[in-house]
Amino acid sequence: MKIETLVYRKIDEYKPKGELNHTAKMFLDISSVRHHNVKGHIERVALMAEGVAKILKYDSKAAFFAGLMHDIGKLVLPYSLFEDKDITPQEYAEIKTHALAGYTMLKNKHLFTALCAGLHHALYESGYGLTIADFPKNWNPKLIRKVLNIAAVVSVCDFIDAYTHRHTKILDGSGKESEDIEVMLKTKYPEDQPIIEAALRVSKDKLFQP
Helix, strand or coil, X not given: CCHHHHHHHHHHXXXXXXXXXXXXXXXXXXXXXXXXXXXXXXXXXXXXXXXXXXHHCCCHHHHXXXXXXXXXXXXXXXXXXXXXXXXXXXXXXXXXXXXHHHHHHHCCCCHHHHHHHHHCCCXXXXXXXXXXXXXXXXXXXXXXXXXXXXXXXXXXXXXXXXXXHCCCCXXXXXXXXXXXXXXXXXXHCCCCHHHHHHHHHHHCCHHHXX
């Protein structure tokens, strides 16, 4: 089955609350117009995140939709930034705005997913996006922990897919620190070893190979 067909089928099967299924389909349809690389990326991350969540006994529906929507903020940026070309530091700074843009786009209708989108680049030392201070003040610790866990799953899956499928380089010389993805992940996410192990296991499926 084609990955696109599988993703659309899962959107229907999960039947999320608050019409998140309609928002997700709209995002995919808009992405297919010009953001083709973004569309393929979010489809793979959604399925990978779902697989990781199942292994770790997390909420697989939440992980699937957080993975699917994590890059929605890229829709407001030029599609040329995501066409596997070398980019300047200035362009990279623009790309980094997508996390907060995604949160802003989703927060009034899909707050849980919005927080995951805003956090998916903030869960490592040099990251960017939302902080713990941005959570609703009335949320209990259990719900906050769930968001953080799902966002961490999405973040690791996002990194793996970008590493294996993208060829973008930043012209200031930064980029891949190592050719060993496991070493990079353990350095980037030192507190998320179970997620890393599960994600690397899931990523070996032929569905996620370039």
